[in-house]
Amino acid sequence: MKILKFGGKSLANGKGIKTAIQIIKDKAQQEGNIAVVLSARGNATDELLEMLEKAARKETYHEQLTAFKAYQSQTDRSLDFSEEFTTLENLFQGVSLLGDYSEKIKDQVASQGEIISAKLVTNLLKKEGVNAHYTDTRKLIKTDDVFGNARPLDVISRRNVINHFKSYNGTTVNIVTGFIGSNQNNETTTLGRNGSNYTAALLANFLDAEELQNYTHVDGIFTANPDLVADARKIAELSFNEANELATFGAHILHAKTIVPLIEKNIPLRILNTFNSSDNGTVITQKTNTKGIKSISVLDTVALINLEGRGLLGRVGVDARIFRTLGENEINVSIISQGSSERGIGLVIDADKASKAIVSLEKEFENDFYTKDVNKISVIDDVAVISIVGQDLSEFHKPYNALIKNQIVPILFNNTVSGKNVSLVVKKSQLHKAINVIHGQIFGISKKINIAVFGKGLVGGTLLDQIVHSKTAILDKNNIKLNVFAIADSQHVYLDKNGIADDWKFEFQQQKTAYTLQQIIDYAKAHHLENLIAVDTTASKDFIHDYISLVKNGFDLVSANKIANTVEYSFYQELRTQLQKYQKNYLYETNVGAGLPLIDTIKLLHKSGEKIKKIRGVFSGSLSYLFNTYSVEDIPFSMVLKQAEEKGFTEPDAREDLSGNDVARKLLILARELDLKHELSDITIQNLLPAHLQAINLQLFKKSITDLDQTYTLIKANQKEHHVLRYVGDLSTETGILEVKLISVPSNSALGQIKGSDSIFEIYTEAYAAQPLVIQGAGAGAAVTARGVFGDILRLTEKL
Template identity: 30%
Template sequence: MTHNYPPFIVAKFGGTSVADYDAMSRSATLVLADKNVRLVVLSASAGVTNLLVELASGPESRVRQDKIDTLRALQQRIISRLKQPETVGREIERLLDNVARLAAKAAESRSAALCDELVSHGELISSLLFVEVLREQQVEAQWFDARKVIRTDDTYGCAVPAVSAIAALAENTLRPRMEQALVVTQGFIGSDAAGHTTTLGRGGSDYTASLLAEALSASRVDIWTDVAGIYTTDPRIVARAKRIDTLSFAEASEMATLGAKVLHPATLLPAMRKNIPVFVGASNNASAGGTLVCRDVPAPARYRALAVRRQQTLLTLTSLEAQPPHRFLADIFGILSRHELAIDLVTTSETSVALILNATSATSGEADMLTSALLTELSSHCHIEVETGLALVSLIGNALPQTESVCKAVFAELDAFPVRVICHGASRHALCVLLPAQSADGAVNALHRSLLE
């Protein structure tokens, strides 16, 4: 049976947009300004997730208490501004007591599952507070536990959503509430089949908003953050960077994957599956406009943006003996697969393969990826070289492999920089170069000046 539901918007607010009472009030005003917003997804308040992650690492009791006191003070500053703080204050105090209990447990025995349960409290607290801010503006708002809908596997720390289960749960439990009132829920968190709390990885609140929009066939997803859209590059690197008013899904997806910080890399996948536009704007300056990401952009420019990803590791593996190239590559990638090492970019020759690894995606950097067990197994097949302190600079555009002048234009600007690896041709939308981290900002400035200004 097909239902024709009225169009609605999912609005997601990042940590800076709910950092304190004033930020929450601005975000509430944004929600109320558009009657089509029926579902609000929140991150934890700025700084809270970092505190919770530190608590999950099991610090000694004095440090642990200091962090819990800091966390309590952050929430109390918001609660103290509420007109009727009693009810929500008691509930948040209960959650903070639970944080203290879990942090003490983490000090005795750490686990990924315990970490997920602990860090989930940031979103639970911010969403409870935001409901009260909305109610103060005479709005009928309901709090909803996202874990009832966001079903995932049990890969704690970076859980994989079960899309069909989410669709069924959202239709049965979330949509009826949205028809009665404005619903406020949490990003980043979910639950596995056993009911244990899971998380989607850092920055996963954008992903939650997109998953719920897909499940409920929303008309748009609004991502409210601290920047007015997506820029040609990070304005902190290039002051002349300009906002891009419209991006295609393919362009924005490449930008997110290759280091642009505005969107979580997985955010666009659910939106693309249902062709749901995604708007990115600044909650503290909504009148400044933003960027709309959608399926089709008429006559997009050849060169669109530059992205930088730091903390990159180059792993070069060279065969120890003469053997057919296909066998060497099969052996190497078989080992990498068994050790679940995520490979980002690859270049190969007959006897060696160079792999670019993204340490920012690992919980504790390079050590998390290149385990002793992995290196031991690889060493029986090849000579290993590991190079750290690198950055990946990527040019995003359209039909780049088919553009005769692209390499000439890029390498003319990079002539003075010590490029380690080049990846070009696999993607229509990106050309990537790996170089020492200290050279990244200079390379971005040179390329931006030449190609994007």
């Protein structure tokens, strides 16, 4: 025999009930010996209990009751539910008069949903030619007197079920009410929430069933709740122990009590989707062939009770008093966490029992409050429990570190004696984000990186195009999903939690809105976006002051904007203090060498203890092109400058490059990487422009650039033979001198041999004293800089 159990959504009006009837009909024809256990249809139980509460508060419930009757009668109007409806009317009327109700009354109300469900399905099957028999479990499952969560009396219930199925067997399909039973006085009881699964498991045990098939609205058990984690995957196999752990810690598709009757007889449980007949679901057996982490489950209807007191230090028996008190008040503790001193104890219980728990504990520890041995018993109700089933404690640091990097600090955690399951208590507001972070970390599913790009100009726009065109390859190769959720310029932002596509420029124009930085931060929080990176491709002096706010709100930083690293040292230091405090990263490789690995190299040398004595080089790709070309071609300086502008090597106002300030800022960045506390004013800068060209407006400057020709013709002519001009930055840690200047070097030297817009850096250390470490490559252009920023983003993904 096989037991089929159908949940409420599988029995809802329309597609649900039609599909369920067809499945039962097909199974009866193909396999013959089956029994069917049913839950209440749709949201019937919730609706019934909601009306009961309204009646107790003396609020009107009649309109809702009328709608309930209409829904339950809609599928088969020939069926008479007058007995059930009259029962409900009488119960609600009585409760309304009294203004209160007992658990006994509550069970009578709740039971009507299953009764209606079973009667309806029985009648529909008979119309389809199936020999169906309505089976009321109140006559079969006998329980104790604990209304609301009754415990079946095994011996008598087993005998009743076996005798009933002897009478109604063979071609008969018993349609059985789940969830309900009766005590020895034949008063209706219920087996607790999700108790229909328990009913089905009991029948499977009593009848030695071949398999219990649980039909739901999903394909089986998933690695996480698909409503919370879009990347959740179905699990093909689970062991009973793993399923029990999942059920205990919130997997709603299971019921913790369901597993025990199946384990006793080693009866497989298969979770199937009513609406997807082609899927084999998840099968739960005594053993599985797979090891490791199976799933992440969530309990979000819990509260955390904290008991604190200095006087508890070393005192024996505190735990016993707590559990005795809670036990006497029928309050179950799912997690306990404490220090060995018992100075502080944390308990996770059902949220609806929190007030009762506080009252009972305060009463128990009343004298301890008086002696000040206990100073506080408090409740935190905005918490949730995340349980990682199959998590080995030796590997727990991986998801834990991922949470910390996303600024999610668990309130407490607990592991089982086996060391294979770990539970975390987090703030409920962080639940969605936390479970996605953990899931992505432990299941190796693509790590999602959520990026906000500030600046969509030449570099920013190029970067966005590079990300869009490369993200599929990066996902396939590195299992990293780059998701640009925000594009902002100085005034507007375009937000899309699902990420931009090829048409981002069009979408920006269509959907852009004015914004504040806080709105972007709030958007990321509202959509539970994890692994946040803010990318600055602007040249804004103002935006850098938002860096700290971004860091405090969970963003790592990538920047092509060198201003943050070259403003006053106090800000430079404060930013790094906040980065360390919030454990965030700040990458800015393109600040000095565009796409060259210069800063990383210097950091590595410096941290390894290699003393860097001197750094010298051509820091500006713009000025590199300018003097590389001018030194070897017989053309005026002003013409080379125009060429550089046309190729996009210079800033819109070339004086930004010619002033030497850009090179000076790059030199200052390197100095600060070596822990030198310099300011920009400490650098000696040779301005390549005469004074009369420095202060005039841009239009007049462009007309006057031929004024430079005579000066640079003389400089070029006065060089030694086989020498070329180079504009260099020069840093000496031994003298503390920082200079930016135009020099003449041999054409066959390292500096003299560079071509085009290449940058070059010579790093002199104790190990590289005679022959410096040389880093050389493209030093200008939006594509090169954008690629360098992209490289920083990818490096950062490895840290997250």
